[in-house]
Amino acid sequence: MFNIFPLKGSLEHVKGFYCDGVSVGLKPNGANDVAFIRSDVLCDVEAVFTTNQFQAAPIVHFKRYPENFQTNFLLINAKNANAMTGRKGIEDIDTLFASLRATYPALQNPIMSSTGVIGYRLNQEKIAQSFSKFDFEAKNSDGAARAIMTTDSFKKELCLRVEPENGTPFHLGAICKGAGMINPAMATMLCFIVTDAALPKADAKEALSYAVEHSFNAASVDGDTSTNDTVLLLSNGQSGGYDKEAFKEALALLTKHLALEIVRDGEGATKLVAFEITGAATSEEAKKVAKALSNSLLVKTALFGEDPNWGRIASTIGASGVTCNDETLEIKYDDVLVFNNTQRELDKEREMKAAAIMKQPSYTIHCDLGIGSGTFTAYGCDLGHQYVTINADYRS
Structure with missing residues (x-):
């Protein structure tokens, strides 16, 4: 037996994770446009990506890492998908991370995710400005959730606290974006899920596959599949708590809620x-x-x-x-x-x-x-x- 409770906010409740969002001028009117999520310790990573054959540079960059790699940092930008940019798009990511290490030396196997217009290289100069603006000790999930929005009319986030009957509580928090180019062919959006559960690697893959199939893969706005669709699950084990059935149910609830929020926010949607x-x-x-x-x-x-x-x-x-x-x-x-x-x-x-x-x-x-x-x-x-x-x- 277990109980699952929603909490106000999202990433800030998950132990050992930090996040922030800032403006560097990619979006107009000073809106947040670059965000990060980091962990105090290395995280296991599970991911599901778009089925589009023209996968964007951030996905190609991710797939260069060895199987079962761990990370402690995720960088996200809006307004530019860094898709169809060839080898230069991948090199631009490496250049940005080399620059980021000067500000955050603890960087290990960083991941990048991008959303926006296809066919243009990243504005490295502007994105690099975020490194001096970030508060790396912040738990600013509101700022991060707003930074990843594109045509979204509202931010999308959720945190669930899971309390096993005879075990240690743990949390799952997530932010995501999506309103257009949404088709049930894996996600068609960006979703970043973090958990402090002591999650076994094998269980993570099983739980994420099930959750995505019945949530993001079951959502459609316009029948178009993006080049950048990404769902990432980062687990750092900092709570010490875990229950397999409770985690699977909580992850399914989390992803279904966010998928429905995406459909509800479908560009111009009323139903x-x-x-x-x-x-x-x-x-x-x-x-x-x-x-x-x-x-x-x-x-x-x-x-x-x-x-x-x-x-x-x-x-x-x-x-x-x-x-x-x-x-x-x-x-x-x-x-x-x-x-x-x-x-x-x-x-x-x-x-x-x-x-x-x-x-x-x-x-x-x-x-x-x-x-x-x-x-x-x-x-x-x-x-x-x-x-x-x-x-x-x-x-x-």
Whole structure:
């Protein structure tokens, strides 16, 4: 048995970790744009990266380290993805870390992560200015969370305190960013998770894989997969506490909360919708349907228009390539039945009830394929005019 409690803030509650965010002029109006996270001691590292074949320089740099390496420092910048910059982009990271060692000599196997515009080399001069501005003893998770934002309309962070019934408490804290270029093909955002749990390396990989699969990998805003998607889990063991089941559940709760915050903050989004699939032939087929629905532009625009057009749902299911049959299919918006074999036409009463549900900021579209026992839930949002406005002038 164990208890899990949310705490206000995020990284500042996790023992042995420090963080800060500062402005060096990458963003306008003096907003924070460079951040760090460091640990008093070396941390084990577990990571999941984008499936995009054009992986950004920070990911390539990370993969140069030997397997099971440890680190004590993470540097993050906004406004520049350092993607599609070739070998020079990787060399720029090495140059920055060589400069950072003059300010922070304890640096070991540092990691860099970047977000922003693709195709431009880092402004090394500006980013290097952050090294003299950082307070390396700070626990400024608010500043760090704001520094990594791009088109985000709000910061995204969470800390959970885990109290095993007969053990030492431990913490998991995280900051993340994401609002656009979000597709369920690994994260499509940046997320940095730290824990003071005495986490075994093998358990870390298992827990992170499970958590990502049911959170970030189940989230979609616009169906586009970034070059920089990263989820990092750093564990320093400083609490001395650990419980395998408690940690796995807490990490899953943490990542699901942050994934839903990303979808809720989808560029111009007004709706957060869960696509809950049951009765599929297999769980893999359920996942295929759920992700097809969360990515469909026709479905997304129907959500924006608050139009209970179940035909778009059914069409997307049929086009997904899974085993399905219109005689066994059932579609509900929350608890309102909009389609099954005996009620194929949406009468006025049910349409009014479904339309009322679609006016809510969040709801569930449940699709029972009636074929087998496979289940999966994906999360998506609507797509409206503001998305086009934001992305039409993204570089500005």
